[in-house]
Amino acid sequence: MRFHTRKWIKPQDLNPNGTLFGGRVLEWIDEECALYSIIQLENPKTVTKYMSEINFQNSAKKGDIIEIGIEVLKFGTTSIQLRCEVRNKMTRSSIISIEKIIMVTLDENGKPKPHGKTKVEFVKDRLNDKS
Template identity: 30%
Template sequence: MARTFQHHVLVRQEHLNQYGSLFGGVVLRVIDELAFIACTRTYPGCNFLTRAVLDAEFKAPAYLGDTLEFDFGIEHVGKTSVQVRVEMLIYDGRGGKGIPSFDGTAVMVCVDDEGRPMRVRG
């Protein structure tokens, strides 16, 4: 990843599923927002839509009170698309090493005012 960004989220009650662990949809919403932020910070003036999330894998569950660390950055720039790699680690509040929990790659497409793909401008 060329330029990396970082974001943290505290797991709260409203993030939990019926099993008491973190709901996957929360993670997908966050990575969608983070991919958008990475693209618009890097390519100001471009409008981006999410085209796909590739290789999304949930590897370990998070629980109430855990801190989620998202490390993300642009991995590939094409003609109209930008791929943003997102990795998430869990910290359980007792210190120690982060546990890899999620990774995936969001494909964002730069679009014009009519929503048609256009070349990414640096």
């Protein structure tokens, strides 16, 4: 799994218990998966279709640094299936994991659109291919 993004837990990210608000971390996961999928599938019209059970394992508190990791499980015709884990950067303890997230590419009419991708591609390789 590759960990792409780090977040510093600030007061506005906390729930009334003084720990990381679940809704905030889900917002960050959804955004990270969307950005990752848009880049992989080369389509800015990519949306979240499905998230499996969400498993909160540990919490984070103000001042903690967390990181968001994404792993590609498979490519569908119009979709990409991901796994996500958020962990504490310093302790490596898992905060939340989602075993299955499906992102779908859409056409200009909002209908699923085939993307033609079959494997993970890195932007640096795409740029080298087009030179």
